[in-house]
Amino acid sequence: MHLLFATSIVPDGALASGYEIANAAIIGALRRAGVRVTVIGFIWPGKAPSDPQETIVLGDVEVRTESASPLRKLAWLAKAVHSGLTFSSVKLRVVPDSEVRAAIERAGPFDGYVLNSVQFAGAFERVLADRPSIFVAHNVEHRSAQENAAAAGSALQRWMFRREARLLKIMEDRLCGAARFVFTLAEEDRSALDVASDGRSAVLPLVTRAQAPTGKARRHIDCDAALIGTWTWQPNRIGLDWFLTKVVPHLKPDFRIRIAGNMPSGIASPHPGVSFVGRVADAQAFVRGGAVIPLISTAGSGVQLKTIETFELGLPSVATSRSLRGIGYRPDNCVVTDDPIAFAAALQAAAGNIRDVDGSAFHRRQLKALDIAIGLGLEKLGVVRREVAA
Structure with a gap:
């Protein structure tokens, strides 16, 4: 055929x-x-x-x-x-x-x-x-x-x-x-x-990959939370606006957030720990550098590939319910909440006690x-x- x-x-x-x-x-x-x-x-x-x-x-x-x-x-x-x-x-x-x-x-x-x-x-x-x-x-x-x-x-x-x-x-x-x-x-x-x-x-x-990731490789953590995406796509932009305006104000000032990817004009945050780093050479290495991954979708349909990648890599995450659409399995190091205050608290707790899991079973x-x-x-x-x- x-x-x-x-x-x-x-x-x-x-x-x-x-x-x-x-x-x-x-x-x-x-x-x-x-x-x-x-x-x-x-x-x-x-x-x-x-x-x-x-x-x-x-x-x-x-x-x-x-x-x-x-x-x-x-x-x-x-x-x-x-x-x-x-x-x-x-x-x-x-x-x-x-x-x-x-x-x-x-x-x-x-x-x-x-x-x-x-x-x-x-x-x-x-x-x-x-x-x-x-x-x-x-x-x-x-x-x-x-x-x-x-x-x-x-x-x-x-x-x-x-x-x-x-x-x-x-x-x-x-x-x-x-x-x-x-x-x-x-x-x-x-x-x-x-x-x-x-x-x-x-x-x-x-x-997100042809072969399952192999085991739990040691990670070098260089920030508390890492986000990457095409933020110029409007559904992603809506989620990022929610995160920056509703969640970030409830995070401690020393909580370090790195945000990579194409960024539309007008995006900013007064939080001292937020940095916008633009395009990165290795997206997987970038997300593996975050203690916890915020999965912040609040609009759109279809599936969130960043959620799938996070689960494949076994990384800790805090997710909105919309971030889990199309996914029937949630690992036990993923916290789900749509409440901004609870989201911020879960991010700080996960960054303070990093718990990776083996994501190969999810991939298979x-x-x-x-x-x-x-x-x-x-x-x-x-x-x-x-x-x-x-």
Whole structure:
């Protein structure tokens, strides 16, 4: 069986975001099931595909809103309004349908598509309608847009997010309806997309690495709490705002917090222990340097890959309930609370008594469940599911 994995940005090996980590896990599971996977999509400027023999690159594209000029943002908005597409999909309309169709034909005979999230599928929906498909919903995008609208700081932003939510709901309904099977990354997303039947959908439990971490390696602790993320993504920004304004004021002045990742303008904290360190060379080494990991999601859907990575590494954590969506197992060194004062107290207690656990069992459990779920979807495309090794 040969499937085309249609995605906005093709893998370049960097795994710099949760989206890219999830894509690597899903593609890996498809290939373990015996499927030939050819990836088609765009690539970041200056990057090269990690698997060029099995990748079709439609061109390079820069779609990050936070780094775009005001003129570029205005052009995207005008094009979206004129075309009736979402803001996120119109950014990918840099080549015509005919060019995408020709690239697909060059892939040779194939049996169907894996439509990876709504952005690329929404941009080239007509081109991708000629074969059976599986739809991978990384998030319930229309719900995220609704939450973004509620948190928006201006009337224009609220209008844009509300428009996006309305169009995304229509698009998600259409993609789910047309797909042979739907994969979500969290159980509650199946109901939110109206595909809760076991014959229509399954949850993909994800991993952040191909191999389980080996044992409990000794750590060098250089701060009390470490956070890393793409904070320019609005659901992450909402969680960070909650943490800085609601939790941090209840921490002792000497509690050291390091926050890494792309940071939007206007983020600051008067707490003397908070430092913003930007991009780091080794994300895993960075989080392993924190005595405790705050898992601070308060918005969005899908699964939190940082939660999965924390559990795989066996690191102590304090988590909001939203940070655990899509995850059926919680290690005993994870404290869950949505109360900011209790969250701060739990962080200080965990940093004062560091307790790591072996995360390899969690990784193995996730990987086995991922392979089983992938098999369910492939059966809908006519693939005989093989047994997954224990």
